[in-house]
Amino acid sequence: MATVPNSFKIALLASAVMFSSFGFADDVLKEGITPATDASQVPASAKLRTDTVIAGISEPQGIFNPYFFVNGWDENVTNVIFARLVDWDSQGKLVPGLAESWTVSPDGKTYTIKLRPNLKFSDGSPLTAEDVAFTLTVLYDPKYDGDTDITLAHIAGGDDYKQGKADSVSGLKVVDPLTLQVTTTQPGATTLQKIGGPVLSKAYYGKGYQRGNLDYLRTLHGKPLGNGPYVYDKYIPGQEIRFHANTNYYRGVPPTPRFIYRVTNPSTNFQLFQTGDTDYDAFTSRPDDIEQLKLLGFANINLYGSSDYSKIEFNLKRPALQDAKVRQALIYGLDRQKLIDVVYQGYGTVAIEPISPISWAYNTEGVNPYKFDPAQAKKLLDEAGWKTGSDGIRVKDGKRLELTLLVSKKVLNDALIPIAKEDYQKIGVLLKPQVVDFNALMSQRKAGNYDLASFSTSTLNDPHDGVWDFYSTEAAVQGYHNAEVDKLINEGNATLDIEKRKPIYHELYKVLANDPPVILLGNRKILSASSARVTGFKPDIYNGLTGSLPDVKIVK
Amino acid sequence: MRNFILRRLLQTIPMLFLASLLIFMLFAKTPGDFIDGNITLTAQRAAELKALYGLDQPLISRYLHWLGNLLQGDLGFSLQYQIPVSQLLNQYIWNSFLLATIAMVLYWGIALAVGIVSAMKPYSLFDHVVSVVIFAAMSFPTFFLCLLLIKWFAVDLHWLPVGGMTNTGSDATGWAWVMQVAAHLVLPVVALVMLQAGSLTRYFRASMLDVVRMDFIRTARAKGLRERTVILKHALRNALLPIITLLGFELPGLFSGALITEKVFNWPGAGHIHIDSLAARDYPVLMGFTLFLAVLTILGNLIADVLYAWADPRIRVRS
Numbered sequence: 115m116a117t118v119p120n121s122f123k124i125a126l127l128a129s130a131v132m133f134s135s136f137g138f139a140d141d142v143l144k145e146g147i148t149p150a151t152d153a154s155q156v157p158a159s160a161k162l163r164t165d166t167v168i169a170g171i172s173e174p175q176g177i178f179n180p181y182f183f184v185n186g187w188d189e190n191v192t193n194v195i196f197a198r199l200v201d202w203d204s205q206g207k208l209v210p211g212l213a214e215s216w217t218v219s220p221d222g223k224t225y226t227i228k229l230r231p232n233l234k235f236s237d238g239s240p241l242t243a244e245d246v247a248f249t250l251t252v253l254y255d256p257k258y259d260g261d262t263d264i265t266l267a268h269i270a271g272g273d274d275y276k277q278g279k280a281d282s283v284s285g286l287k288v289v290d291p292l293t294l295q296v297t298t299t300q301p302g303a304t305t306l307q308k309i310g311g312p313v314l315s316k317a318y319y320g321k322g323y324q325r326g327n328l329d330y331l332r333t334l335h336g337k338p339l340g341n342g343p344y345v346y347d348k349y350i351p352g353q354e355i356r357f358h359a360n361t362n363y364y365r366g367v368p369p370t371p372r373f374i375y376r377v378t379n380p381s382t383n384f385q386l387f388q389t390g391d392t393d394y395d396a397f398t399s400r401p402d403d404i405e406q407l408k409l410l411g412f413a414n415i416n417l418y419g420s421s422d423y424s425k426i427e428f429n430l431k432r433p434a435l436q437d438a439k440v441r442q443a444l445i446y447g448l449d450r451q452k453l454i455d456v457v458y459q460g461y462g463t464v465a466i467e468p469i470s471p472i473s474w475a476y477n478t479e480g481v482n483p484y485k486f487d488p489a490q491a492k493k494l495l496d497e498a499g500w501k502t503g504s505d506g507i508r509v510k511d512g513k514r515l516e517l518t519l520l521v522s523k524k525v526l527n528d529a530l531i532p533i534a535k536e537d538y539q540k541i542g543v544l545l546k547p548q549v550v551d552f553n554a555l556m557s558q559r560k561a562g563n564y565d566l567a568s569f570s571t572s573t574l575n576d577p578h579d580g581v582w583d584f585y586s587t588e589a590a591v592q593g594y595h596n597a598e599v600d601k602l603i604n605e606g607n608a609t610l611d612i613e614k615r616k617p618i619y620h621e622l623y624k625v626l627a628n629d630p631p632v633i634l635l636g637n638r639k640i641l642s643a644s645s646a647r648v649t650g651f652k653p654d655i656y657n658g659l660t661g662s663l664p665d666v667k668i669v670k
Numbered sequence: 671m672r673n674f675i676l677r678r679l680l681q682t683i684p685m686l687f688l689a690s691l692l693i694f695m696l697f698a699k700t701p702g703d704f705i706d707g708n709i710t711l712t713a714q715r716a717a718e719l720k721a722l723y724g725l726d727q728p729l730i731s732r733y734l735h736w737l738g739n740l741l742q743g744d745l746g747f748s749l750q751y752q753i754p755v756s757q758l759l760n761q762y763i764w765n766s767f768l769l770a771t772i773a774m775v776l777y778w779g780i781a782l783a784v785g786i787v788s789a790m791k792p793y794s795l796f797d798h799v800v801s802v803v804i805f806a807a808m809s810f811p812t813f814f815l816c817l818l819l820i821k822w823f824a825v826d827l828h829w830l831p832v833g834g835m836t837n838t839g840s841d842a843t844g845w846a847w848v849m850q851v852a853a854h855l856v857l858p859v860v861a862l863v864m865l866q867a868g869s870l871t872r873y874f875r876a877s878m879l880d881v882v883r884m885d886f887i888r889t890a891r892a893k894g895l896r897e898r899t900v901i902l903k904h905a906l907r908n909a910l911l912p913i914i915t916l917l918g919f920e921l922p923g924l925f926s927g928a929l930i931t932e933k934v935f936n937w938p939g940a941g942h943i944h945i946d947s948l949a950a951r952d953y954p955v956l957m958g959f960t961l962f963l964a965v966l967t968i969l970g971n972l973i974a975d976v977l978y979a980w981a982d983p984r985i986r987v988r989s
Contacts, residue, residue, distance in 0.1 A: 175752075259722050386936075553700075557702035
């Protein structure tokens with residue numbers, strides 16, 4: 115039954131395929147904010163809400179603890195309630211949040227974090243370095259089952275605490291109420307963002323805490339106490355989450371007294387925005403949706419790049435794919451431009467590097483872009499010893515070049531299957547797509563039961579996150595191993611200095627292009643809109659809409 | 671009668687065990703588990719988490735563990751919602767129940783009335799018009815019908831809300847709350863009634879037509895009874911017999927949630943829970959919810975049997 119909306123999308127895709135050759139150059143919406151043309155069109159029902167701003171959210175699940183939520187929607191909720199020690203700016207660079215400043219020792223292993231003075235939780239209790247140390251200790255608890263993997267920060271003594279050999283994490287030292295010193299065992303570019311997350315109140319969450327017992331803490335998932343721009347009021351499952359402005363917020367009380375997340379979904383979130391039921395929501399970045407938003411007149415439209423990328427992973431344990439030439443041929447032989455045009459209709463780009471174009475690490479100079487070139491693909495396959503057989507499929511040592519492609523059901527893959535099948539047929543490769551649900555795909559991949567697997571990364575906050583999967587220990591499943599890649603990944607992760615990291619990643623991307631572990635597919639853009647009756651929404655992928663909340667104001 | 675009910679109740683016990691085993695195997699054997707879908711985890715962390723959730727245990731001990739908890743009335747703890755499954759279901763199924771019950775009363779009423787009238791005058795103009803209207807309503811894709819209703823009545827006319835169950839941010843209680851919920855109910859109820867009334871009307875009509883052709887109806891008419899009495903007293907009661915079975919089947923549907931309708935109208939029902947927990951492999955919820963529906967199905971059948979026996983002495987006596 116759930117496939118009904120999908121068949122809709124397939125129909126849309128089919129029509130898009132027909133028109134894809136037209137190009138989209140004429141009236142493509144520019145990245146950034148396109149202001150509303152006619153603020154007088156704001157629906158009357160929205161104008162009645164003089165102290166409340168309502169934003170759409172898809173599927174919150176009610177776990178309002180920043181270290182325990184399971185899906186990203188709950189993260190959007192906790193971002194409203196909890197502020198971070200260290201924030202990101204719109205390019206993904208780290209900037210001070212609750213932490214006023216930080217210093218890193220020359221060997222890159224010791225972090226000294228200085229908090230802003232007079233920080234308070236929303237109940238007025240003080241926020242000190244003790245609370246930060248408590249938060250990081252909980253992450254090392256043997257019973258901790260949340261999404262944050264603190265072991266990647268390599269805090270000294272963390273493993274001992276987890277295994278019960280020590281009663282505290284020795285690498286966490288509270289110097290004074292405003293200063294925390296974190297000692298790690300190895301340098302890491304992503305360490306600061308791991309230890310610089312939201313802060314849990316020790317007085318509130320830590321009552322009676324002992325190692326191995328998080329039961330009490332879990333009972334507070336529905337009663338969060340934070341220090342973000344808004345304070346949690348109420349959650350009505352499947353309907354809404356209410357907040358009021360935090361008078362103790364360190365950047366000043368937000369100008370809008372009340373904020374509500376209302377549960378919406380892509381099938382009717384446009385109608386809800388149109389009738390004024392919501393003031394802000396995210397939409398699919400397709401020309402039709404953008405046109406509709408423009409017609410409303412009262413929509414401030416915001417288009418921004420996402421930080422993830424989609425890819426097809428090679429299984430290098432398959433003899434055919436061990437040869438880099440075969441992998442290169444499979445990239446040359448796939449018309450990725452056509453795929454991206456069909457799927458994103460002008461609001462996506464072909465991925466050239468395992469990082470989004472919005473990142474500071476993005477630099478395609480000298481990196482092979484693998485422009486669609488079937489002749490080159492055929493040549494490479496010939497060189498690799500795969501000769502065309504009688505039925506047009508290439509053969510080597512009596513084996514046909516047949517590849518299974520694992521995909522899950524989504525719009526990108528709906529287009530990928532026919533395009534890839536046809537393109538690969540032309541270079542003598544028989545593609546056998548297999549559609550399974552996402553979990554099954556991942557488990558089949560883990561079992562090594564695939565040749566090619568298509569999926570997307572999650573949101574990437576640091577270029578390290580985009581390449582970590584290609585490190586030999588992490589890529590053990592797909593069997594990718596390249597000593598040069600490992601070395602460059604380590605180097606890129608060894609320093610926090612962006613100017614030093616840039617050339618390392620640039621070099622890494624060149625090496626990865628020549629010995630590709632994946633076929634990079636695309637980077638997408640995200641569309642959101644806010645009503646002209648509110649100002650201050652300027653979302654980006656690193657901060658979402660919550661980064662704007664301290665500034666969102668209702669126009670009088 | 672009491673023996674009959676007792677025997678049927680006893681029969682449900684092995685059925686429930688079988689259902690629990692089947693449900694467990696079905697979901698446990700589905701490829702992928704709760705941890706597999708998370709691509710950000712390192713291999714080491716994934717193994718740690720699997721151990722924490724007991725997903726590394728052999729199937730049989732996982733089943734016995736689950737069954738043991740079940741027998742103590744514990745449905746388990748949701749992996750992705752982090753609350754007990756019973757509490758989770760409690761948050762959503764009553765909303766589904768409200769929507770489904772109101773829709774059911776309406777479409778059963780409509781189907782009953784329309785079915786009888788068109789059976790009394792088969793192949794008349796009324797009968798034909800009803801058939802056409804019913805088939806038209808039934809043939810709408812759910813998704814499209816819901817969006818069409820929203821466009822007409824919510825976006826263009828502003829008569830009714832687009833979706834949800836109450837006004838966002840409203841603190842209404844008592845009568846004001848009831849009125850708000852009622853306003854939000856109208857469109858989803860209309861959609862469900864339009865989609866469901868059709869097939870049921872056809873059942874009623876067919877069942878009535880079968881009965882009115884029988885000898886005892888001719889006898890009743892020959893006795894000189896009024897047509898009203900013939901139809902409503904003699905024909906209807908007999909025509910309702912096969913329909914009782916259908917009524918029993920409706921029971922699980924009252925709680926399971928109408929997936930598409932609830933989604934499009936943002937109704938906070940249980941429909942999406944099942945799909946979401948399947949996608950996430952949230953086993954406790956999947957198994958708990960499915961078992962709950964299985965119990966309702968068995969119960970619905972039992973009720974249907976009892977009603978059937980009550981309405982038709984032949985069945986009572988034979989059993």
